[in-house]
Structures are given as structure tokens and as C-alpha cells.
Amino acid sequence: MDGPATAPLPLTRESVQRAHEVISSHVHRTPLLSSSSLSHDTGTTLLFKAENMNRSGSFKIRGAAYSVACLTDEERARGVVTQSSGNHAAALALIARDNNLAAHIVSPRTAPPAKLAAVRAYGGDLTLCDASIESREAALAEVQQRTGACYVPPSDAVNTILAQGTVFLEAEEQAKEGGWGGLGAIIAPVGGAGLLGGIAVAARGTGVRVFGAEPAGADDCVRGLADGRRLTDFTPNTIADGLLTPVGANNWPIVQQDVEKVLTVTDGEIIDAQRLLWQRLKTVVEPSGAVAFALARSQKFRDLGVEGPVCVVLSGGNVDLDAPPPWVKA
Amino acid sequence: MDGPATAPLPLTRESVQRAHEVISSHVHRTPLLSSSSLSHDTGTTLLFKAENMNRSGSFKIRGAAYSVACLTDEERARGVVTQSSGNHAAALALIARDNNLAAHIVSPRTAPPAKLAAVRAYGGDLTLCDASIESREAALAEVQQRTGACYVPPSDAVNTILAQGTVFLEAEEQAKEGGWGGLGAIIAPVGGAGLLGGIAVAARGTGVRVFGAEPAGADDCVRGLADGRRLTDFTPNTIADGLLTPVGANNWPIVQQDVEKVLTVTDGEIIDAQRLLWQRLKTVVEPSGAVAFALARSQKFRDLGVEGPVCVVLSGGNVDLDAPPPWVKA
Structure with missing residues (x-):
């Protein structure tokens, strides 16, 4: 990614x-x-x-805030995208809204409804997919290609x-x-x-x-x-x-x-x-x-x-x- | 009182x-x-x-803590008593436990069960009565007379x-x-x-x-x-x-x-x-x-x-x- x-x-x-x-x-x-x-x-x-x-x-708001703060101006203009079934998705959507960036969120349909509702409430652009890793990765790749948005991973980026x-x-x-x-x-x-x-x-x-x-x-x-x-x-x-x-x-x-x-x-x-x-x-x-x-x-x-x-x-x-x-x- | x-x-x-x-x-x-x-x-x-x-x-813990802190040694030895359907009762029972005092609590049977359970969990000696003001005052007077405990009112003492x-x-x-x-x-x-x-x-x-x-x-x-x-x-x-x-x-x-x-x-x-x-x-x-x-x-x-x-x-x-x-x- x-x-x-x-x-x-x-x-x-x-x-x-x-x-x-x-x-x-x-x-x-x-x-x-x-x-x-x-x-x-x-x-x-x-x-x-x-x-x-x-x-x-x-706590996911911390990683989302720092990831967005580290983006270049060019990256910010492209917006952000992630794949998450829950708290990282909501956190990134909220931080993106603070910064007036587009946030594209890929989530499995099986994610907790309250967490999906939070993404929507924060103005995130939600794409639902199946729960399998293949489906999630395919949906992420599609959204990323279509929007050019910058990927902000949930937990494993430095x-x-x-x-x-x-x-x-x-x-x-x-x-x-x-x-x-x-x-x-x-x-x-x-x-x-x-x-x-x-x-x-x-x-x-x-x-x-x-x-x-x-x-x-x-x-x-x-x-x-x-x-x-x-x-x-x-x-x-x-x-x-x-x-x-x-x-x-x-x-x-x-x-x-x-x-x-x-x-x-x-x-x-x-x-x-x-x-x-x-x-x-x-x-x-x-x-x-x-x-x-x-x-x-x-x-x-x-x-x-x-x-x-x-x-x-x-x-x-x-x-x-x-x-x-x-x-x-x- | x-x-x-x-x-x-x-x-x-x-x-x-x-x-x-x-x-x-x-x-x-x-x-x-x-x-x-x-x-x-x-x-x-x-x-x-x-x-x-x-x-x-x-917040009732504040009033209970101060009321007990203001007792004389003689009053402390007698323990405390109050009449409350809820949070003051639990607060007084907890502060009394902190101070190794007896806490006698008069509550109406109609009080929220969770609040009565808290009084018991904090070691309060609970006396149940009817919900009418007369019944509550009679029960309080009886407990006070029997125990000699010092009355700590819920909200109107200076x-x-x-x-x-x-x-x-x-x-x-x-x-x-x-x-x-x-x-x-x-x-x-x-x-x-x-x-x-x-x-x-x-x-x-x-x-x-x-x-x-x-x-x-x-x-x-x-x-x-x-x-x-x-x-x-x-x-x-x-x-x-x-x-x-x-x-x-x-x-x-x-x-x-x-x-x-x-x-x-x-x-x-x-x-x-x-x-x-x-x-x-x-x-x-x-x-x-x-x-x-x-x-x-x-x-x-x-x-x-x-x-x-x-x-x-x-x-x-x-x-x-x-x-x-x-x-x-x-």
C-alpha cells in the first residue's frame, strides 16, 4: 500500500x-x-x-491525528483512505473533518453498526465490502485508485x-x-x-x-x-x-x-x-x-x-x- | 433533628x-x-x-465527607444516621466505612435497587420504610433513638x-x-x-x-x-x-x-x-x-x-x- x-x-x-x-x-x-x-x-x-x-x-484518534499531521500538502489535497471495521475508521473520519480533508473508509458490512454510524456522523465516505481479507483489500485498492487518496493504516505504520x-x-x-x-x-x-x-x-x-x-x-x-x-x-x-x-x-x-x-x-x-x-x-x-x-x-x-x-x-x-x-x- | x-x-x-x-x-x-x-x-x-x-x-460524597470530618470524637463514636432514597445514603455509608464509623441508613422500599445495593456494599446498616414522609421520619426517629447515632442531613445543613x-x-x-x-x-x-x-x-x-x-x-x-x-x-x-x-x-x-x-x-x-x-x-x-x-x-x-x-x-x-x-x- x-x-x-x-x-x-x-x-x-x-x-x-x-x-x-x-x-x-x-x-x-x-x-x-x-x-x-x-x-x-x-x-x-x-x-x-x-x-x-x-x-x-x-485511542485511535492519536494515530489518526499524527498520520494526518505528517502528510504533505500534496497528500492532504488528495484526501485519506483506510480500511477498518471500527475505531480507526471513526477516528480518521473525525480528524479528516477537522482538517477539511476527504476521508474514504472501507469497512466490512459485519462491522458494529454503532461504529459505522460514527464514520457517517463524522462525514466519512463509507464503502461497505464483505468481511474476507480479499474483499477488504480489493475494495481498498478500488477506492484508492478511484480517489487517489493517501492510505492511513490502522495500527502498523511507524x-x-x-x-x-x-x-x-x-x-x-x-x-x-x-x-x-x-x-x-x-x-x-x-x-x-x-x-x-x-x-x-x-x-x-x-x-x-x-x-x-x-x-x-x-x-x-x-x-x-x-x-x-x-x-x-x-x-x-x-x-x-x-x-x-x-x-x-x-x-x-x-x-x-x-x-x-x-x-x-x-x-x-x-x-x-x-x-x-x-x-x-x-x-x-x-x-x-x-x-x-x-x-x-x-x-x-x-x-x-x-x-x-x-x-x-x-x-x-x-x-x-x-x-x-x-x-x-x- | x-x-x-x-x-x-x-x-x-x-x-x-x-x-x-x-x-x-x-x-x-x-x-x-x-x-x-x-x-x-x-x-x-x-x-x-x-x-x-x-x-x-x-457529588454527595463531598457533603458526607465534610459532615463526618466536622464531627466531634464523641459524635463519631455514636456513628451516623441519615434518611435518603439514594445517593446521599451511599455516600454517607462509604465515608463512614473510610472512618470506621457505623452508618445507619433509612430508605424507602421504593428507592432504586441499585442505590440500595450500593449502601449495602459499603457496609451501611439499612432500614427500609414506606415512601411517605411520615413513615420515613418515624423510621429515622426510631433508628436514631435506638442507636444514638448523629444525624447527617442530605442537602440542607450548612x-x-x-x-x-x-x-x-x-x-x-x-x-x-x-x-x-x-x-x-x-x-x-x-x-x-x-x-x-x-x-x-x-x-x-x-x-x-x-x-x-x-x-x-x-x-x-x-x-x-x-x-x-x-x-x-x-x-x-x-x-x-x-x-x-x-x-x-x-x-x-x-x-x-x-x-x-x-x-x-x-x-x-x-x-x-x-x-x-x-x-x-x-x-x-x-x-x-x-x-x-x-x-x-x-x-x-x-x-x-x-x-x-x-x-x-x-x-x-x-x-x-x-x-x-x-x-x-x-
Whole structure:
């Protein structure tokens, strides 16, 4: 795919800091929430980085903002295009609208209706296709050829990874400002691993332990790490619709080198965690956004013996509010 | 009723500041949220003070924390008692637990189950009674006589009013820190009016315009202001279950003198506002917590010609998550 022509920055903490300077006027500095009851229940001081409360309802706004900021004038004139079933699509449509650019979005018909509605609400030009990878790639190629728009990938471009890593910089600062001193560890969910990869880059040299949380029904990362190779050929089956993609090629070596461990959680654990976040933190998270908390609550996480506060990244909050939540029997 | 023996502070902005120093380690400094889309849709810069995200799920934690902090050692030994159908009960039970005090809570059987469950979860000793004022007062008197516990009223004690006013101090500071300069106005919901009254006291001399928002089905404050007398004899009928009480006697003169205007919203407007807050801000508010936003969205509010950012207080977030939300047909 034809990506932004701008030379990618190196994957370093300093590059994440530079990305943060560029995007901070375009995205929210989301709250770092605490809950004495949830901390008490888990026996760990938990701090929740509420990226579900970021613009467009997820951390994806960071990557979209930075990708668009890095476009040349000529590229901006052509507009942007992407292929996504969810939060990246909405984020890119919103950032494009901020910048008066055309946004062409290719999404599978099976994408969550609430996420497609967000793309339309932000003025994105939506092309629906079938769910297969072939159909999605063909539709993307067609739109790109027809419009000449510049491709902004969802999770595996270097600029995207750097921008997602800004979550870590803010959490680190906010943990100090809030009087918690600093972080002992951070947990991020894993799909394409742009968020986890960026966080791991940003955390280099800080001593903060970095963990990934993956749905058991889309555990390509955990199995790939065990096998020593990136898995791309698998059929995911999980309620966490934002984490279906395999780990990207650029993210893979970062996950191998800079992430201490990736652990899985079941869909049942994800739903329990999601309900608790709505109830106790009063924050609307989608299933994917509750995966890191599901891990934080588990015995296997406690067994890792983390010392100091644990930052749990709530990655997104885009759900269909007209349907009953997954813990309510329809 | 036998209240705390501590001499009440005068109702001044300085007393609110002093209350803030006392409670700030016991309550959250809740986020001040913004949304470019909601601001765009209403044509006003809206800043949302997310008290629904405070400990126990509402601003009531402030009054409870200050009331308990003001008790003498002898009073603490006797424990605390209150009569409330909801958020004050949960807040007092949580603060009592923090302080290792007994909390005796009298609630009508008709109170929202989620709110009663919270009282129990925080270790409160719950006494159920009938919904009539007579039954509630008789049950309160009985519990108070049996236990000797110190009465902590929900909204009309001077210390409670001062503590609820700390919401304004934080919003004012956060609006500056966030780069919005300051506030043009603030809107708070009206039940007993402890929150609105405290905010009005805290806002004295600042030039910030103070407005109240009341459900049309519990509009004793609006009608009372028109009549020039406090109304106490009415039967409320609104989805906003936290705003059923008449304006308290201590709050009444403050509302008359320091609040520019109180305006009503319908239950339909409240439900629409509640859904929008869940969807766009990703924050779980209860109907009462959406009343101020319902007013902020109305033409009659726009007609007031406020200049500068408007702070909308989201007062609470305690809903039954196992039932469908009010915008979903069961």
C-alpha cells in the first residue's frame, strides 16, 4: 500500500515525545481515573487511562491525528483512505473533518453498526465490502485508485505506533501529578499491537513493566510469541471486536523485545470487567476496552508480583447503546 | 433533628474554600470533560464536571465527607444516621466505612435497587420504610433513638451546602488549567438545592452566572420562585429520582438571592440528554445527572445569551445496569 511519503521517525521514546507535541492540541489528554474499591478488590493500586473518553471514543484518534499531521500538502489535497471495521475508521473520519480533508473508509458490512454510524456522523465516505481479507483489500485498492487518496493504516505504520505511545507519556505524567509517584506497570490490549507497541517504545528506560492483554479467542500474539514467529492465519472468535487483527509486522519485533509478557483473558472475564467499569468507574467501555482490566483482575496477573501502581488502558468506548449490554440476557 | 454539634461556618466563598481543604483527600477531583461535537451541536463551549465519577457515584460524597470530618470524637463514636432514597445514603455509608464509623441508613422500599445495593456494599446498616414522609421520619426517629447515632442531613445543613460548593471551585480551576480561560456560567440540577446553593455561594464575586435546572415533574423551585415562597407540599412525577425533594430551608434564600434563574426540562429532554452523554462523553449518568445538560441543550438556555464556557454539572451516575436504559423500549 502507498502510505504517507514522509520519512518515518525512528521508534524511540524521543520520537513518541515529539509525536505528543504535534498531536496534543488535536486529541484529549484523557483522565487517569482511580477507584479505591476496584483497587481494594484487586489488591493493586489501579489507575485507568480513559482512552474511551478520547475524541471519537478511542485511542485511535492519536494515530489518526499524527498520520494526518505528517502528510504533505500534496497528500492532504488528495484526501485519506483506510480500511477498518471500527475505531480507526471513526477516528480518521473525525480528524479528516477537522482538517477539511476527504476521508474514504472501507469497512466490512459485519462491522458494529454503532461504529459505522460514527464514520457517517463524522462525514466519512463509507464503502461497505464483505468481511474476507480479499474483499477488504480489493475494495481498498478500488477506492484508492478511484480517489487517489493517501492510505492511513490502522495500527502498523511507524507514525501510528509512535502516536499511540503517547498514552504512556500522559499516564506517566498524570500518575506523578495525582500523587501516586509513578507507575509500576502498564497493561494494554493487543490487536494489531500499535497501542501496545507504542507504549513499549515510550516506556523504554523508565523501568515500568509493560504487559499485553489478549482475548483468548484471538490469541495470535501469545501463540506467536511461544512459537517465535508472527501468526497471521487464524480465525478470531471473541466479543472484543476491536482486537481481531493479527499483530502487525512493525509491531512484532517491539512486542518480542520490549513487552515483558502477553496474557489471555476469556470472553466471560472481559464481560465481567466491562460491567464493573460501567458500574464503578461510570465509564462506557466496549469489550475490547475492558480486556486490560480483565487481565488486571486475574490471579495470573497478581502472580507477576508487580510493585507500584498499575495503569490499565481503557482503549475504547464505542458500543451500540440501543442494544442491551452483553451481561444482560436479551 | 439532632445534627452535628460543630458550629456551622458562615455561607461564604471562603468557607467553601476551607471545606475544600478538608475534603480534598477524601473525594476525587473529578474530571472536567469537553466534547467538541456536543459544543458544536449546542453552539456553546460546554465543560462537563463529572461528579458522576466521584466516589460512590455522585457529588454527595463531598457533603458526607465534610459532615463526618466536622464531627466531634464523641459524635463519631455514636456513628451516623441519615434518611435518603439514594445517593446521599451511599455516600454517607462509604465515608463512614473510610472512618470506621457505623452508618445507619433509612430508605424507602421504593428507592432504586441499585442505590440500595450500593449502601449495602459499603457496609451501611439499612432500614427500609414506606415512601411517605411520615413513615420515613418515624423510621429515622426510631433508628436514631435506638442507636444514638448523629444525624447527617442530605442537602440542607450548612456544612453540606459548603461542601457541595467545592464543585464550583474545582471547575473554575480546571477551566483555567485546561486553557478555556474561565467560566461564563454554570448549570446545576435542583432537588434539595444543596449543590446549586453551594455553587451559588462559591461563585459569589466571580461574575460567573449560576443557573438551576429542574425536572418539569418536580418544579417546586421554579414555582416557588414565581410565588415568592418555598413550596414543600407537592407530589413529584419525574424520571429524575434524585431530584424529588423540595428545596431546603437553608438553601431557599441562597437560591432566591444568588441564582440568576431556574428553568425546567421535561423527562423526554432528560432521557435524550442522558443518552447523548453515554454515547458522546462515554460517561454513565443517571437521569438526575443529565438534567443540567438537558437545559444546556435547550433554546431557552441559548436565549439567555451566556458568553464564555458553560460548566454543566453531571451530578450522579448510579443506575441499574441490569435493566435496559430508559431510551430502550423494554
